[in-house]
Amino acid sequence: MSENVAMTTTQNGSVQGGSIQSRSLTNLLLLGRGQDLESERGVSCTGELPEASDPDLVSRAKIARAALGDRALVLGHHYQRDEVIAFADITGDSFKLAQAAAAQSQAEYIIFCGVHFMAESADILTSANQKVILPDLAAGCSMADMATANQVQECWSQLSSLGVADKTIPVTYMNSSAAIKSFTGEHGGTICTSSNAKKTMEWALSKGEKILFLPDQHLGRNTAVLSLGLSLSDCVLWNPWKPMGGLTPDQIRAAKVILWRGHCSVHGRFTVDAVNEVRNRLPGVKVLVHPECQHEVVSIADVVGSTEAIIRTVEESPAGSKWAIGTELNLVSRLAKAHPDKEIVFLDKTVCYCSTMNRIDLPHLVWAMESLVAGHEVNQIRVAPDIARYSKLALEQMLAL
Numbered sequence: 001m002s003e004n005v006a007m008t009t010t011q012n013g014s015v016q017g018g019s020i021q022s023r024s025l026t027n028l029l030l031l032g033r034g035q036d037l038e039s040e041r042g043v044s045c046t047g048e049l050p051e052a053s054d055p056d057l058v059s060r061a062k063i064a065r066a067a068l069g070d071r072a073l074v075l076g077h078h079y080q081r082d083e084v085i086a087f088a089d090i091t092g093d094s095f096k097l098a099q100a101a102a103a104q105s106q107a108e109y110i111i112f113c114g115v116h117f118m119a120e121s122a123d124i125l126t127s128a129n130q131k132v133i134l135p136d137l138a139a140g141c142s143m144a145d146m147a148t149a150n151q152v153q154e155c156w157s158q159l160s161s162l163g164v165a166d167k168t169i170p171v172t173y174m175n176s177s178a179a180i181k182s183f184t185g186e187h188g189g190t191i192c193t194s195s196n197a198k199k200t201m202e203w204a205l206s207k208g209e210k211i212l213f214l215p216d217q218h219l220g221r222n223t224a225v226l227s228l229g230l231s232l233s234d235c236v237l238w239n240p241w242k243p244m245g246g247l248t249p250d251q252i253r254a255a256k257v258i259l260w261r262g263h264c265s266v267h268g269r270f271t272v273d274a275v276n277e278v279r280n281r282l283p284g285v286k287v288l289v290h291p292e293c294q295h296e297v298v299s300i301a302d303v304v305g306s307t308e309a310i311i312r313t314v315e316e317s318p319a320g321s322k323w324a325i326g327t328e329l330n331l332v333s334r335l336a337k338a339h340p341d342k343e344i345v346f347l348d349k350t351v352c353y354c355s356t357m358n359r360i361d362l363p364h365l366v367w368a369m370e371s372l373v374a375g376h377e378v379n380q381i382r383v384a385p386d387i388a389r390y391s392k393l394a395l396e397q398m399l400a401l
């Protein structure tokens with residue numbers, strides 16, 4: 001039996017839930033809105049959502065997890081809270097978790113403790129009889145929502161009118177909606193992650209003259225300049241809110257990389273001042289940042305790497321080493337706890353969790369698992385078949401590189 005809202009990504013990139021259809025709002029605003037247009041998104045759950053203060057919450061989670069047994073696989077992204085990670089069968093970044101979902105053909109339910117675009121990728125990569133569950137439908141991603149399907153189609157039309165679309169290969173970051181991945185597959189492009197961005201951009205430039213890089217301008221710029229040896233002036237920024245992206249035809253024709261104006265609201269906040277401050281405060285510290293950070297920050301960091309690379313770098317570093325890490329705080333805190341022989345600090349002085357990742361908490365996980373145990377399938381993420389087909393093509397192109 002299926003209860004609550006099954007969220008489906010459709011051809012125009014809208015997310016449909018029950019009778020609710022996309023209007024002019026972004027996908028994030030629609031997530032989890034259920035039947036009530038005025039309600040706060042994502043807070044409605046059928047039945048009782050346990051109180052966070054429930055003293056039996058952990059034991060309820062253990063009982064529900066045991067009852068589901070091999071019927072469920074719980075995936076936990078590195079940015080999830082400790083209370084959720086404690087119940088994850090596999091932890092990883094978005095790429096590793098997508099691979100884990102694809103490799104697991106037994107589990108009936110993939111309970112995805114991450115954000116919406118990751119659950120979509122899991123649905124695309126799993127078999128038709130497996131169901132992907134997102135414990136809180138409000139767990140979106142601000143970066144993914146910065147490129148809607150209609151905006152990207154409009155951009156492509158404008159590139160076509162200039163005669164450059166057929167020389168342009170889309171490269172889309174994993175952190176994007178299924179609709180954008182589908183656009184990418186349909187136009188001969190590929191998906192990339194923060195660990196294979198260099199390889200995918202090199203591939204794209206061997207196939208065409210330009211890249212349209214979606215939706216994270218920072219990953220695109222950092223890879224183009226620091227890994228491919230292009231210059232900043234080879235890159236232009238497409239602003240989807242301005243006619244022709246806010247660019248002149250000559251700027252577009254001259255560019256090697258057209259960067260979409262999207263960014264991560266967590267990684268985008270680390271600054272050059274924060275790097276200088278921590279170096280003054282902690283002599284000998286090494287600055288380790290994610291490539292979603294701004295170019296100025298990445299350019300002066302000691303080490304740049306994906307989430308998995310950040311973990312590996314810390315694990316392989318000698319006792320006594322000092323690290324200031326520029327990535328999501330749940331992960332940095334966990335690394336600090338796991339490596340008491342090293343000094344690990346958060347690069348920014350102020351606390352910065354990913355607010356949407358944090359929407360998945362133990363009450364939502366317990367609610368989702370107990371609902372499944374009771375035979376109620378809740379918060380299923382389904383990607384429409386036409387979207388899934390081209391998205392899969394783009395994902396498989398990446399895996400083939």
Ligand code: SF4
Pocket residue numbers: 079115140141142143144175264265266267328354355356357
């Ligand atoms: S950390 Fe940034 S990219 Fe990752 S889910 Fe949060 S907003 Fe999106």
